[in-house]
Amino acid sequence: MRESRPFDQAMKCVFIFESIHRVMKAEKLLKGKGIKIDLVPVPREISSDCGVAIELSTDSEKEACLLLGENKVSILECYARGPEGRFEKKVEIKI
């Protein structure tokens, strides 16, 4: 039987956006729909960029992608954080 885990230990994914403007727009949309997210510095393993990314539970990933797509906020890349904390790039999302 799978153990239920609190949010901060749950499987997470990270959305990377083109610009801080899009991150801010995405934050407002997602929080507005009650989707729990965190703004985090873009993880070093993903990019040397100095920007901000959105981290959320994989449980909310689909809903979040749909909402952002409907509002024309394109996600540049999506990464899943594996069980050992490593980031793996998921299929590129272009909406």
Place this chain on the structure above:
Amino acid sequence: MIYFDNAATSWPKPPQVKEAMNRFMEEVGANPGRSGHVLSIEAARMIYEAREALSALFHVKDSSRIVFTLNATESINLALKGLLKYKDHVITSSMEHNSVMRPLRDLEKRGIALTVVPCFEDGTLDPREVEKQIQSTTRMIVLNHASNVTGTLLPVREIGKIAREYNLLFLVDAAQTAGAYPMEVDKDGIDLLAFSGHKSLYGPQGTGGLVIGERINEKEMIPLKQGGTGSRSEFEEQPDFLPDRLESGTPNGVGIAGLLAGVQFVLEKGVEQIRQKEITLIEKLIKGLKEIPQVKLYGPESHKDRMATLSFNFTHLSPSDGASHLEKEFGILCRPGLHCAPAAHHTIGTFPEGTIRFGLSIFNTGTDIETAIQAISQISKER
């Protein structure tokens, strides 16, 4: 003291503008979009909200298409120098401010053809005169939304239609109208809207912006400056997306915080209500000054054709002497001279002496107007 120099910069500002700037300095203060820490994110949120508020005001669908600048002048320079190419033909009016005329005259020396369409003596413009000047090489029409000298409104919507019909770019200098006159960027046929933040948007000096319409391909627009944007830091080339492409270097965070508060003030009051109040004031002023024989008024009489900015002269005094009397004897602050718009003064027949200009704002009162009329009446009797 009565402040009538709002066409140069508005004063006073709503108290919430100063409070927002203070709050930004005390509680936020960080560089937006440069880091993932909480203060940097808070600064980025504020800048995002400022773009959103401006989008609501100008009816812009995608707020990333609003870029911040220092002032309307920088916005106009960015639009002209970012888009015009060698041998392009540009049409403008004879009521333009030097923020339009100087970059265009400079570009003319570099191979851009320029036609300046004459306006009538009250500053109004017949759109058909603009249409007549369109050639096969015409690429852009540049127009003042309202004159900073006479307050005359120019026919933006009609010329917007012409620009769309001939597939021309349309740049509007809204320094005198943004926040004080209703506008809808797409409906008005505007491709580029240059605005200042420190006049009728009640933000601090050092704020302004440019709306880049959907018809403009931002990838083809050359930035005035390149540099750090906080995005795509691994590359040495400028990003090709908005707003980053046209916004390099640390922005004026504290200024934009003030501008956001100013735009919120305008949105809460309502542009139509602001215009109604300003029209009431300017009509009262015009009515009072018309009774004084030693005063000559410029610009259109009907409020439909004007903003709350008025140029006038004493028949027996130079503009600078008149303004000096107004300040020293009555505490009325205004601006005499050419108002950085020699073309407009040629058009209304007041070059090179210029005029005395009163620029009103929502914070002026009927009592201010009565005091001014009495003061002008008294000065006119002094000799």
